[in-house]
Amino acid sequence: MPARTTIAEIARSADVSVSTVSKVLNGHSDVAEDTRRRVQRLLDERGYRKRRAAHHRGHGALVDLVINNLDSAWGLEILTGVEEVAESAGLGLVVSAVHSRAALTRRWLDSLLARGSQGAILVLSDLDPGTREQLRRHGTPIVVIDGVSQPPPDVASVGATNFAGGYAATEHLIGLGHRRIGVIGGPEQLACTRARLAGYRAAHEAAGLPIPRGVLRYGNFYHDGGLRAAQSMLELDEPPTAIFAGSDMHAMGVYEAARQFGRHVPSELSVVGFDDLNFASWTAPALTTVRQPLHEMGATAARTLLRLIGGESLDSASLELATSLVVRDSTAPPESD
Amino acid sequence: MPARTTIAEIARSADVSVSTVSKVLNGHSDVAEDTRRRVQRLLDERGYRKRRAAHHRGHGALVDLVINNLDSAWGLEILTGVEEVAESAGLGLVVSAVHSRAALTRRWLDSLLARGSQGAILVLSDLDPGTREQLRRHGTPIVVIDGVSQPPPDVASVGATNFAGGYAATEHLIGLGHRRIGVIGGPEQLACTRARLAGYRAAHEAAGLPIPRGVLRYGNFYHDGGLRAAQSMLELDEPPTAIFAGSDMHAMGVYEAARQFGRHVPSELSVVGFDDLNFASWTAPALTTVRQPLHEMGATAARTLLRLIGGESLDSASLELATSLVVRDSTAPPESD
Numbered sequence: 055m056p057a058r059t060t061i062a063e064i065a066r067s068a069d070v071s072v073s074t075v076s077k078v079l080n081g082h083s084d085v086a087e088d089t090r091r092r093v094q095r096l097l098d099e100r101g102y103r104k105r106r107a108a109h110h111r112g113h114g115a116l117v118d119l120v121i122n123n124l125d126s127a128w129g130l131e132i133l134t135g136v137e138e139v140a141e142s143a144g145l146g147l148v149v150s151a152v153h154s155r156a157a158l159t160r161r162w163l164d165s166l167l168a169r170g171s172q173g174a175i176l177v178l179s180d181l182d183p184g185t186r187e188q189l190r191r192h193g194t195p196i197v198v199i200d201g202v203s204q205p206p207p208d209v210a211s212v213g214a215t216n217f218a219g220g221y222a223a224t225e226h227l228i229g230l231g232h233r234r235i236g237v238i239g240g241p242e243q244l245a246c247t248r249a250r251l252a253g254y255r256a257a258h259e260a261a262g263l264p265i266p267r268g269v270l271r272y273g274n275f276y277h278d279g280g281l282r283a284a285q286s287m288l289e290l291d292e293p294p295t296a297i298f299a300g301s302d303m304h305a306m307g308v309y310e311a312a313r314q315f316g317r318h319v320p321s322e323l324s325v326v327g328f329d330d331l332n333f334a335s336w337t338a339p340a341l342t343t344v345r346q347p348l349h350e351m352g353a354t355a356a357r358t359l360l361r362l363i364g365g366e367s368l369d370s371a372s373l374e375l376a377t378s379l380v381v382r383d384s385t386a387p388p389e390s391d
Numbered sequence: 392m393p394a395r396t397t398i399a400e401i402a403r404s405a406d407v408s409v410s411t412v413s414k415v416l417n418g419h420s421d422v423a424e425d426t427r428r429r430v431q432r433l434l435d436e437r438g439y440r441k442r443r444a445a446h447h448r449g450h451g452a453l454v455d456l457v458i459n460n461l462d463s464a465w466g467l468e469i470l471t472g473v474e475e476v477a478e479s480a481g482l483g484l485v486v487s488a489v490h491s492r493a494a495l496t497r498r499w500l501d502s503l504l505a506r507g508s509q510g511a512i513l514v515l516s517d518l519d520p521g522t523r524e525q526l527r528r529h530g531t532p533i534v535v536i537d538g539v540s541q542p543p544p545d546v547a548s549v550g551a552t553n554f555a556g557g558y559a560a561t562e563h564l565i566g567l568g569h570r571r572i573g574v575i576g577g578p579e580q581l582a583c584t585r586a587r588l589a590g591y592r593a594a595h596e597a598a599g600l601p602i603p604r605g606v607l608r609y610g611n612f613y614h615d616g617g618l619r620a621a622q623s624m625l626e627l628d629e630p631p632t633a634i635f636a637g638s639d640m641h642a643m644g645v646y647e648a649a650r651q652f653g654r655h656v657p658s659e660l661s662v663v664g665f666d667d668l669n670f671a672s673w674t675a676p677a678l679t680t681v682r683q684p685l686h687e688m689g690a691t692a693a694r695t696l697l698r699l700i701g702g703e704s705l706d707s708a709s710l711e712l713a714t715s716l717v718v719r720d721s722t723a724p725p726e727s728d
Contacts, residue, residue: 114504114505114507116483124467124471124474127467130462133461137487141487141488146453146506147486148453148486149470149474149486150478150484151474151475165483167451168451169451169453169506170451309673332614333643333670333674336643336646336670338674
């Protein structure tokens, strides 16, 4: 490993005190603007990374987990995977929910730096480039799980094979004979939503079938989003005979819409979820769904973060863990008439 | 507020250095045994409480949450309540699952003290008296949610009205005409289990009915525990006509056992859960259950902890939030034959 640039070397080169360099690093405002720029340019040129204090690696060391959907079993399974690995490594895990984007960027960053967190895992909650850059300067590595957008190539990320999952769910329904398959994505801007929809389309293309029109909706991954989307599809003149619901909670909303419209699942409406949360096997009918290894995704992200904290390089910045279709009782051939 | 004893006063009285007092406070071993005893006696007599360093109260300050059932939606709802309040107060929340009791007591305590955590909330995970005493000496307050045993009177605790919940569930089933009501508790040693069972018995007594024999089981609050308990009751010569399942996940296990034994819910077997987790309204039939305000219990515990951290006294060390019966479709009168 090349010798690291020290803060003292930066101070000498910039002809300022060590404490001034430190202030720039820590984003304090009481530094003259041209001094700040000169110091920052040197920090950037020399690729300075803040040295983690030795005492941070012992008892009391922390990593952060920021999670958008802390209020769903989905987020919980990721959390348990992260916690397990952090605990084994003797690291305390600071958990934050995203209450608003503004809160995440400014206040969270200040707190994270103040408590000397070793690194952070971000779930469904991307950082703006400025925040990412500040973390980079402080030498605080991050790992993204299910990034909002495709993460930049230099950001470590862990996800599931969403394209393959969307493909498998749709292929299963096509195989049963469905030709008008509705689909409910998550929020439209999410990378995982786009990958699942791409899988849905690719399965149609592979079977030589046209993509049905007018039966694509976007939801919020929660029960109410699935309910609204399914209601709007079931009231169509030509409603779908099957719905790929995009999440298990969406699927529960689809079940409720089916009850409201008097459509029996699966004989009059097939439903496929995504996630395989624990309740998927307890519902009636038990839910056919695409399983994501959420616990393992959390654990993998945590192990990746530990490697980055330890200064190791990664074989691949981006990892996708396999999804698998779990066929239960909510899918059947469409009615023949 | 009376002036606090300082560490320097203790050192003078004990005729030792400040650093020796500090070592005793922090549990270091390199202090002669009789010196340690002399210092400790003075610390106890003067009611010394470690002063929290001012910098801990600013950015980067932490509180701890230790949770036994991190792998269930139950724990998640508590977590979201705690997180919301901690976040509003600008405190980072360190979340630990209990992987083993030994790990909790020793390693967790070391880490908590090393990271200067302001206080801790313990969910279903009591501390042994020694650990509690060490936290007290360090001036680290704790709040217990659903303590394993009744917490000592000087420990702040938050729970739900488990007795009233068990009573309401049983009264509802008795009112429908059931006379042989099975009951599945959580782990036998838990205070909440005992309170719910006491409610079950009291409802029988209030109705002038004998407590049925041979239909009490203990579970683990998870699906498999409910399944096993229900199987063993349904294979009795005189099986119950209704089961108060003790948790919603237990109730899902009871549903599965009912399917295995070909007993329709609710016409051949009524089922009542406890918790009202989100899936309770998605199951078929939708589950009648006793709602616990889990999110609010977490938030209340966090607010209580903040008051203790701020040096305020509590009106009551123990708080019970109200449960309420939510009647859905899993309960009905027993078959008349």
